[in-house]
Amino acid sequence: MSNPDLAPLVHRLTEIAAATEQHGPGSTLSPADARELLQLCTAATNGPVHQYFSATNSNYVVRHRTLMQSMTLEWQERMVTCLQELDNAYTHLTMPKAFKVTAATEHTVGDLTDTQLPAAGVTVDWYAGETPPEDLDLTELGEWQAEHARATPVYYRTDELREIREIDEHTKVLLPLPDPVPAYDQGRTYLPPHIDDASPGEPGETDTGAGDGTGEAAEATEEEQCDALAQQLVEIGVPAKSWNTGSQCYAVYVQLNATDNLVMTPWPDWCWALERDNTQVYTGHWGTRDMRVVAGRVKALITGLGTIITD
Template sequence: MTTNPTDGPIHEYFELTYADHLVKPRTLLQSMPTPWQEQFVTLLRQYDDAFAHVDAPKGYKVTTGRWMQLDDMTQSDLHAAGIELNGEEPDAGPGDDTVYHRESDGTELSGRDYGFVPGPNPIPHYRHTYIEPRQPEPDPSTFCPFGENEATGAGCIKPGGHDGPHLVTPGDGDDED
């Protein structure tokens, strides 16, 4: 367990990104199995209750697209990303003298920096589709927990998450340890 709660599992989930928000498509969330959705909604309600005292924006705008390195962008990509280009050779593309600026605040950028190019959303609207989720492959290093509480040594000996009937060992019902 971490000594700093901001360095815990959520921080690790975001990995090395600088993302400030978590965005998950409703279409995919609604496509998950109902028990999973119930657990997820329970956690969301706990989260909402825990931070009900915090002022929050009235809404957010989520834009689909892709992050690209500035040197790899076309003129239309740069325009869509809000990046101005100065010092390029006519018809030669970016060169050593090329300077990029973010239109919104004038920040100077290099060709190795990234910009966001808005684009179409490949995930259909939630009213129009169901997408079958892929269930994770069973972990062969774990065993199915079915029947474990019956007696010492009892339980299914098949891998965790297996399909079909259980193969249960009876265990030692006379063990009084």
């Protein structure tokens, strides 16, 4: 049974449960009913939601409030109705009061650079827990490291409960990055949804991304946009750099001091985030894709932040 109508399943499950209760405490299902119950449960849990998650191991689905409040009112009504139904169906369960959600890209530990490892919460031990004596000069330190270094390092990660666990180089970890979607701003932020009702092109046609057929050049890639903004900033005296945050995602970084960075991302319009120790503390959205305008606003923002950020 694929994509089953859940109403008949729930009705039959209720009938089987009621029949079992009529036989009193300690009663058991007949073999036939047990097989049917297993088939019904499997059909329900292997339904559209399971198929939506596809082959991923994700335990949650995360959607931006900003995007949902930007959809049509009819869509919002349907979404809220479904969420309320889900909440009402599980009021008997104890649920966490909150969840921590962070925008990130997924990486394999062994592929991360020395700079990215700490940002992903990973520490590296090359020396089996040993540390070199403090009084070594650079030559002696190099000799000590060559003598004590392992062929391969041991990786450790601090989990959400602050417990340190050993992991291997094939472990998947998350590297935080600025959320490209601006905050909902108490219901005021609106990002026009692109709902395309047009039929797909004829077989053999290729979407080149060249726009609407007017001969305009294809839109710049995210990497090209970040490179261009970084160059604009450097030209006006702001030491910026474009950085690949993973999975073909790019951002522009300006280091403000030892702990604070200003990060700009170009989707869908230019957004910015202030980070302290690789954690977002504030975000904003400029609502424009004009590089010169954004560069000017970055410089003005840095000037303003200078009054509240100290080295």
